[in-house]
Amino acid sequence: MSRPKTPAAADEPGITPAIPPRPWSSGVKWLVSAALLFHVTAQFIATWTAAPPDSALGGTLSEPFHFYIAAARLNQGYRFFAPNPEASHLMRFRIFDADGNPVVLNEFAVNEEKTEGQLPPPELRVGLLEPKARLLYHRYFMLTEQLDRAIPRPIPANAPVEAHAAHAQRERAFLAMTDSFSRELLRRFGGAKVKIQLMEHNIPSTQEVTDGMSLDDKKLEMFHPKTFEYPRAEERPPSTPR
């Protein structure tokens, strides 16, 4: 079937004529339909199974689509602020030179002395009209959120051997992250040693805000009990007597 060369209603004022496309054969339609069905099914299963809780049915159904879902990066959860909006997770750090003196931070600082820094950097938490990329702040914020998610949660002592092996791997992965963050801080600010503290920034209740609490109130800051150092003790060169 040839395409119509003279569009209908071309002489009508105020109307743009339209040319229909060459119709598709039923073979092409079947082929495209199969591809569409495959993609839409894969997309549905990918979105369903990308976020917890796990479903046995979802897991079974997703198996034939694994390769496609991974290659096209369809495994997005899209669970915005679900199941609940939660506290933020940040990282505070101090850097020391070889003599143990704190390094002054020209950016990322949270105290007046500029010896303590924070990721995400507070100076990038800008308003809409300020000429800085708020998106960059959000990128840093996601880094510390992911660092929090990587913290290995404790498992019972009588857990199966596989659970202990998986836990050990999670610990290695988490330390690899804190080490990597520390090396990046040393590259940026110089120094010889980094101390990292993970922080949870809680959300006040409506009552607390009504009573005058600010979102920056120190009472809302909760620190992880452990401080992470780099280089770690086992990686430090043996100290030599002066």
Next chain:
Amino acid sequence: MLTLLSNYLKDAYTAAVNGWQRFWFLPRDPATLGVLRICIGLLLLYTHAVWTLDWDGFFGPAGWVDKNARWEQHLIPAGESTPIFVRCQWSHFDWIESQAVLWTLHCAALGIFTLLILGFYSRTVAVLSFLIAVSYTQRNPQAMFGLDGINTMLAMYLWIGPCGACYSIDAWLKRRKEQNHEAGQGRGEVSAVRPIELSITANIAIRLIQCHMCLIYLFSAIGKLQGESWASGVAIWGAVANREYQSLDATWLAAYPLVVSILTHLTVMWELTYSVLVWPRLWRPLVLAMAVGVHLGIGLWMGMMTFGLAMIVGNMAFVESYYVRTLLSRRASLVPAGAKTSKAIRA
């Protein structure tokens, strides 16, 4: 009884096949797709240009999350096989060590996004844009969030249709070529009104974005239904009183718990019903208006304007080309060849 069942199944089959054909294979004016191309190009350009501000931190040889740290996240205890998601991850940052080459490729990527906006070799640059967006997300999954998922999704569907058929250099070049051809054949005065070339693939691209948007909101709502704060109507407070997200102060909402409750429940109800109510023409403007309100709100109050705009761009797939043309060229459209002009939509 058997005949009744047989007739029912026959009718159901016929209705399903016809419905499928109408939904996917009806030709569509590519005007909306053209506008989406420009918007998606702008989103990709801005999103990737921002990486430049801390290139070494995110893409340098070490960076915040170096290769070792990234791969340690995927390692599993000995004896178990590597998950397929890890095996299928690819990124040009894993293949190229030289920072000079990576920088050059970054500049090229920004150039490709610019070409996408301008609509030059549109379909080719749309494919490249999708691959680039995926490659960047795979290098730094720890720094990614919803915005990147929406960006890659929109870029993935864009190239399926003739995204450069409207509002592009491609369209301008094609028009000029046709005018020259007509003038060369001595047809005298060349008509200023060019016919719109309807396209089946434009429809498929738009339909895929529409379906994907429905999935996003459906699963976002299902996720929220698992949360106590959404069920009890206080979740919006948790979102606006989070210091790290806040860009405009909305803590005055503390004095209006009823407003917080209404906003919370409205958000969940809207997300939950989006995939049903966005299709009927009567409801569509209301559902889309709510989408604009919600996402602009996220952008203004929660510091995620890029993400908010990306979601609005996704919602634009539901805007009919007729409105796009009316708005942009002040000419209404759509007279399929052979149709009676009295039934045509007039400007």
